[in-house]
Structures are given as structure tokens and as C-alpha cells.
Amino acid sequence: MEQRTRRGRTPRAEILDAAGELFTTNGYATTSTRAVADAVGIRQASLYHHFAAKDDILDALLAETIATPLELAASMRDLAEPPATCLYTLAWFDVRQLCAAQWNLGALYLLPEVRSERFAVFRLRRDELRGHYEAFAGQVIAEAGVAGIPGAEALPFRLVETVISIRSDEGAAPEYAERTIPDATLRMLGWTGDLDEAREAAGRLLDRLDARLPLG
Amino acid sequence: MEQRTRRGRTPRAEILDAAGELFTTNGYATTSTRAVADAVGIRQASLYHHFAAKDDILDALLAETIATPLELAASMRDLAEPPATCLYTLAWFDVRQLCAAQWNLGALYLLPEVRSERFAVFRLRRDELRGHYEAFAGQVIAEAGVAGIPGAEALPFRLVETVISIRSDEGAAPEYAERTIPDATLRMLGWTGDLDEAREAAGRLLDRLDARLPLG
Incomplete structure (x- = not known):
């Protein structure tokens, strides 16, 4: 028994x-x-x-951390929404799910084991998510029309993942992150629009895509 | 022998x-x-x-990752330099040293062991560095005078540390980071000044403080 x-x-x-x-x-x-x-x-x-082996468990846990944001990003790719709305939506959703997850699994990304061949598929999927972020960010920069910061399209994905360090340091999911991080992703790209409107548009888009925000 | x-x-x-x-x-x-x-x-x-034990070696390695930026931050605290110059200088220096270090030691911050009592002093010192970042960032926001993003003063420190994830993912220190990250720390605080001037002022300040940038 x-x-x-x-x-x-x-x-x-x-x-x-x-x-x-x-x-x-x-x-x-x-x-x-x-x-x-x-x-x-x-x-x-x-x-x-x-699970046949311990690394299969790790692989399943890692996959969980990117599955829903990847799905959301893919579903937004062919919409005619403004890129700032798409980036804000993705960042908001992703920050929320990183905060809401029971365990701070992103801390496992930096394990030496994850750089091995066994986790090549996971790394490709995470690169795919990073690619979505960079594509939306590149479009935001192009639309902003100002001379932006070269290379800045790489940063929104990175800033979202700082939730992992913050959780690790503070022992809990940071309440402010869910608003501060999506806001900052747009501002650092030189986007000067209204952040309240971006957030409202993101909320409507999530409803339309039937993508429920993970409970915070 | x-x-x-x-x-x-x-x-x-x-x-x-x-x-x-x-x-x-x-x-x-x-x-x-x-x-x-x-x-x-x-x-x-x-x-x-x-070293009497393995954790003493880890402690020494962790201390290395924050020693020089802490020293630099402390030396700038009582200067009459504009806060944007101080924040830019600290972020530039810190990104450079995180990139230039032989091993990506910041990846060890997320070890469960580092949350134990043994590393309480290290964690306090890193909190101190974070405090310097947040103080400079808070002053930049206050001077920008616009309604900024609530909580944004926490982000420059976090953005600088994304060098660790980037190095881990790309297998090498990212060349663009040394310019892109300090630039972005100011922009996301709502600072609208000239980034080339901020960088030149930071270079002059580093000279004056005799703080050599780690070789990139």
C-alpha cells in the first residue's frame, strides 16, 4: 500500500x-x-x-515554465494588434506565471546539466520564446521611430526573467513586478505611449484569446 | 612534490x-x-x-563578484555628480566586470546553498550593492520629474545581472551588453537625456576615481 x-x-x-x-x-x-x-x-x-530518469523530471519541469507563454506568443504572431500591445501582453502574462508558479523553477535554468545535449530541445523551445519577444520588441522599436538603443530588443525577455532572481532573493514573488516589468519593457525600447492604455489593451487581448492570467 | x-x-x-x-x-x-x-x-x-571547507571557497568566489562594484558605488555616494552619471557609471563598470570574469560566477547566486546562514554576510553585501543601485535610480527618477513607473528603481540592478543569464545561454559574454544595458537602465527610469553624453561623463568619472574598467 x-x-x-x-x-x-x-x-x-x-x-x-x-x-x-x-x-x-x-x-x-x-x-x-x-x-x-x-x-x-x-x-x-x-x-x-x-519518469524513466531524473533528467526526465527536470525536463518536464523546465518545459512547464515556458509552455503557456510560448502558446500565447504564437497565437499573437499573426494578429493585427500593435506590437506594443503584443509585447506588453506577453511580458505581463509571463511575469505573472513566473510569479504564480509554486516553485521558482527558473532558478534551474542555470544548472550546468541544462547545457547538456539532453536538454537541447528545451533550450530550442526557450530560444523560440526569446525569438517571439525579440520580434515584438524589434517592431516596437521600428514603430517608435526614434534612434533607440542598439541591441535593446534583446532586453525585454531578460527583464521578464529577472522575476526568478527577485523571487530567489526575496523568498517570495514580488508584487510590484507584474506591473513594473511590463511597463519597463516598453519604456526601455523608446516607446512613449500611455502605459495605462497599453495595459488595458493587453487585458482585452488576453480576454479575446481566452488566455487567463495565472492567479497571482 | x-x-x-x-x-x-x-x-x-x-x-x-x-x-x-x-x-x-x-x-x-x-x-x-x-x-x-x-x-x-x-x-x-x-x-x-x-580554505578550511568547500563553502569557504564558494564564499570567496561570490565575494569577488560584488567587491569592485561595491567599492565603486561607495566612492560615488558622496560626490556631487548627477545621479544619472553615477548610475550609468556603476552599471557600465558592473556589466563589464560580470562579462570579463573568467567564469560566470553569478550563476552560483541561485544555488540553494547560498540561501543558508553560512552565506548571510555575502547576501548582506549584495543587498548593499542593490541598495546603491536603488538609491541612484531613485534620484534619477526624482530628477526626471515625470510620472515614472512605480517600483522601477528596483530594475537597474536586476537588468545588470541579466548578463549572467545571457552568458549562460550564449556561452560567452555578450558584446552588446556593455553599452545596451547601461543605456537601458536610464531609459526605463524615464530619463530622456543624451546617452552619448552620459557615457562620456561616466568615462570621465571612472578616470577621476581611478577605477579602471575591467578588460572586456
Whole structure:
């Protein structure tokens, strides 16, 4: 008899939740699949039914951190919305989901293991997300029409991911980030429009795309 | 007889260099002091002469990443320079040193170990550096006189540290960052002055303080 100690929708979700906690709290290298199984309250053999190896668990956790923003970005690509609205929407949604996630999984991006071949697909997907950010940002710069900062289109993606450091330092998701970071992504591109309007337009676009903001 | 395999100014510097490589390449938890000693070409007993434990090596490496920007920030605090010049100078210097460091040591900030009591002093020092950034940024916002983005004073420090993620993703220090990031720190605070002038003023201030920019 197993005594499952985590409440989750599925055994798979319970394993991911326990692993997310252990990897971010104790470290990835030092956490065994046995420790994950123990934390869930299942046998190691039951865990292997869902994940063949520890790196498969890490891969699934990493994939979670980019899946919904990637989907949102792809759904906005062919709309006729102003690029500032698209960038604001993506940044807002992404900051919110990085803040709302139970564990600060983005802290795992910097693991040496993630630079190995095993995680090449994850890295490609994250590059894809970064590409969406850079495309929207490039369009915002082009529309602003002023001599902007060369290379600035790379920064919105990076600024959004600073949520990870802030969470790590402050021990909690920063409340101000959800407004401050999307606002700043537009301002640093030389965009001088009204930020309240950008936010309202982003809210309407999220409704239209039926993309619910993760609960903050 | 020991066959030291690293070239460094001192045995201590050689140990730090080897540990910096192993911690960032193989991981902190999985690297033993024995492995560090082997990489330097010294006996473990010789290593213990310089560092009593592995966390002392990590602490020394972490301290390196903030020592020179902290010193620079403190030396600017009581000058009558415009805050935009101080913030630009600090961001430029700090981006440059994060890029120029042999190993991407900032990736170690997110280790679970660094949240333990052992590293409380390091965390305090890094908070102090963050405080300098926020003080200069707050003054820039106040001088800009426009309704800025609430909470934006927290972002320049965070944006500078994105060098760490960029290095990790791209495998090398990003050339554009040294100009793009300091420029963006001012723009996102609502500062509308001339960025070329800010950069020239920062260069003059660094000369005056005899703070050499780390070689890029």
C-alpha cells in the first residue's frame, strides 16, 4: 500500500510538485529519484512508471515554465494588434506565471546539466520564446521611430526573467513586478505611449484569446 | 612534490580559478575539494591551508563578484555628480566586470546553498550593492520629474545581472551588453537625456576615481 502524501490532480502532477520543491530547495544534483518518491509517498518503481530518469523530471519541469507563454506568443504572431500591445501582453502574462508558479523553477535554468545535449530541445523551445519577444520588441522599436538603443530588443525577455532572481532573493514573488516589468519593457525600447492604455489593451487581448492570467 | 597545473599569481588564486571552473561547469554540490585540489595540481592538505571547507571557497568566489562594484558605488555616494552619471557609471563598470570574469560566477547566486546562514554576510553585501543601485535610480527618477513607473528603481540592478543569464545561454559574454544595458537602465527610469553624453561623463568619472574598467 502506498500512502500518497501530496495532493495533486494526478500522480504525475504530485511527482512534479515534489521534485520542483526538492530541486529548488535542496538542489538538483543532490536529490535522488528515491527522495522524490519518498516525498510523494510512492515507491520508486511507481515513480519510474511516469519518469524513466531524473533528467526526465527536470525536463518536464523546465518545459512547464515556458509552455503557456510560448502558446500565447504564437497565437499573437499573426494578429493585427500593435506590437506594443503584443509585447506588453506577453511580458505581463509571463511575469505573472513566473510569479504564480509554486516553485521558482527558473532558478534551474542555470544548472550546468541544462547545457547538456539532453536538454537541447528545451533550450530550442526557450530560444523560440526569446525569438517571439525579440520580434515584438524589434517592431516596437521600428514603430517608435526614434534612434533607440542598439541591441535593446534583446532586453525585454531578460527583464521578464529577472522575476526568478527577485523571487530567489526575496523568498517570495514580488508584487510590484507584474506591473513594473511590463511597463519597463516598453519604456526601455523608446516607446512613449500611455502605459495605462497599453495595459488595458493587453487585458482585452488576453480576454479575446481566452488566455487567463495565472492567479497571482 | 606538487605539480601545480594552473598559472595564477598565488596558490589561493589558482584554487579559486579551478573551483570557479568546476562549480560553474560541473556544479557545486558534485564538486569535492579533492577535485579542486586535483585540478590545481596540489594535495588536498595544501588546499585546506587556504580554505578550511568547500563553502569557504564558494564564499570567496561570490565575494569577488560584488567587491569592485561595491567599492565603486561607495566612492560615488558622496560626490556631487548627477545621479544619472553615477548610475550609468556603476552599471557600465558592473556589466563589464560580470562579462570579463573568467567564469560566470553569478550563476552560483541561485544555488540553494547560498540561501543558508553560512552565506548571510555575502547576501548582506549584495543587498548593499542593490541598495546603491536603488538609491541612484531613485534620484534619477526624482530628477526626471515625470510620472515614472512605480517600483522601477528596483530594475537597474536586476537588468545588470541579466548578463549572467545571457552568458549562460550564449556561452560567452555578450558584446552588446556593455553599452545596451547601461543605456537601458536610464531609459526605463524615464530619463530622456543624451546617452552619448552620459557615457562620456561616466568615462570621465571612472578616470577621476581611478577605477579602471575591467578588460572586456
